[in-house]
Amino acid sequence: MIEISGLRKYARGEVVRLEADIIFTDMVSPYPEKTIYFEIDKAHGDMLADDSYDAFVLVPLFVAMYHKQDLHIRGNISKKLYQNIKWYVRKIFCDYSPDLSNVNFTVDGFTEPTKARGKIIGTGISCGVDSLSTIYDHFVNETDPDYRINALFYFNHDIHNYRKDSSGQMIFHKLCRKNRQAAADIGLPFYSLDTNLYPFNETIFKFRKDNWLSMSYINAYSCILSLGKGVFRYYTAGGSTYDQKKIFYTDYHDRDMAGFCDFYLVPLIQTERTELIIDGCQYRRVDKLKKIVDWDITKKYLDTCYENKSDGSNCGICGKCLRTLLALEIMGKLDDYADIFDIEQYKKISFANKIRCLKSYGEKPFETENVDFARENNFPMPTKRSCYVLNGKFMFVKD
Numbered sequence: 001m002i003e004i005s006g007l008r009k010y011a012r013g014e015v016v017r018l019e020a021d022i023i024f025t026d027m028v029s030p031y032p033e034k035t036i037y038f039e040i041d042k043a044h045g046d047m048l049a050d051d052s053y054d055a056f057v058l059v060p061l062f063v064a065m066y067h068k069q070d071l072h073i074r075g076n077i078s079k080k081l082y083q084n085i086k087w088y089v090r091k092i093f094c095d096y097s098p099d100l101s102n103v104n105f106t107v108d109g110f111t112e113p114t115k116a117r118g119k120i121i122g123t124g125i126s127c128g129v130d131s132l133s134t135i136y137d138h139f140v141n142e143t144d145p146d147y148r149i150n151a152l153f154y155f156n157h158d159i160h161n162y163r164k165d166s167s168g169q170m171i172f173h174k175l176c177r178k179n180r181q182a183a184a185d186i187g188l189p190f191y192s193l194d195t196n197l198y199p200f201n202e203t204i205f206k207f208r209k210d211n212w213l214s215m216s217y218i219n220a221y222s223c224i225l226s227l228g229k230g231v232f233r234y235y236t237a238g239g240s241t242y243d244q245k246k247i248f249y250t251d252y253h254d255r256d257m258a259g260f261c262d263f264y265l266v267p268l269i270q271t272e273r274t275e276l277i278i279d280g281c282q283y284r285r286v287d288k289l290k291k292i293v294d295w296d297i298t299k300k301y302l303d304t305c306y307e308n309k310s311d312g313s314n315c316g317i318c319g320k321c322l323r324t325l326l327a328l329e330i331m332g333k334l335d336d337y338a339d340i341f342d343i344e345q346y347k348k349i350s351f352a353n354k355i356r357c358l359k360s361y362g363e364k365p366f367e368t369e370n371v372d373f374a375r376e377n378n379f380p381m382p383t384k385r386s387c388y389v390l391n392g393k394f395m396f397v398k399d
């Protein structure tokens with residue numbers, strides 16, 4: 001069995017930490033971390049929910065299901081969250097991966113329902129296409145104060161920014177500075193939250209010998225729930241459309257949990273005081289980019305890159321840069337983004353990238369939508385008649 005216990009909140013210098021113990025009772029824990037914690041600047045420590053284990057359920061459940069261990073929470077959680085996990089979430093996890101098995105999930109009791117809710121309507125800011133699209137719709141264009149975003153968050157929860165060595169901390173703080181500046185230009189307060197959830201992911205990666213895009217999302221949902229005394233509504237930015245999740249189901253299975261099931265999993269990650277909304281599945285990524293392409297914030301801060309270049313710019317040639325730059329090229333907007341993307345590098349491989357997209361049509365969601373986007377805009381893509389392979393390189397025949 002895995003037990004979660006000892007919930008506490010305390011000050012540590014300039015931050016406040018919410019923490020609980022994770023104890024393996026019937027096997028030796030393979031994880032370096034003996035506790036799970038969430039930390040925020042002490043000025044905002046009152047957001048951390050120290051009256052409920054809600055933030056300490058999802059990752060331990062995933063770990064428990066991976067190791068076929070029952071999970072018990074030695075304390076109270078939201079009754080709504082408990083019911084959703086008991087009846088639905090475990091089944092979704094099992095459907096997602098054959099490495100996850102159903103286990104018993106029990107708690108001591110339930111958090112007292114409270115009428116007092118936080119006042120924050122939040123979303124994350126990474127300056128990627130998905131996050132900027134959500135901010136554009138639900139801050140720039142939203143007028144209803146009950147649904148208009150009033151704060152932006154950045155969590156240190158996944159492989160892209162979590163490192164505990166000094167260089168990793170520098171990357172996290174560099175990204176924080178960039179996103180904090182973007183939030184200031186947008187006109188919203190910015191909060192960063194640190195957590196040690198990623199090492200649990202990393203240990204399972206070693207077992208599986210891959211970078212499983214699964215727990216990263218659960219980490220993010222846990223971070224949101226840790227802020228239960230401040231946040232009452234939170235938009236999580238989805239990356240693919242409802243249709244793509246259905247059409248490319250097998251591509252996402254046991255590889256990318258958000259792609260596989262976020263549109264029906266996220267609505268189950270709720271408590272009586274915090275609502276999560278999955279946003280963005282109503283758009284293709286190219287349509288999100290088209291919507292925000294002329295926004296001055298996008299032109300200054302768009303960050304799609306897997307690489308962390310020292311000057312903070314986008315490399316232009318990683319998978320996410322390529323899919324973004326092809327869409328910008330189709331829209332005739334490449335020059336508008338020359339300051340923040342390495343366009344020269346992109347141009348060297350843009351033709352091969354277009355052929356790769358054509359070859360992946362119908363198999364990969366983002367390549368497929370870029371090809372569709374090109375056709376919709378009468379943008380010339382390579383044809384079988386106009387290209388061939390010579391010495392392993394794609395060659396182009398001009399008509």
Ligand SMILES: [Zn+2]
Binds near residue numbers: 305306307314315
């Ligand atoms: Zn890149």
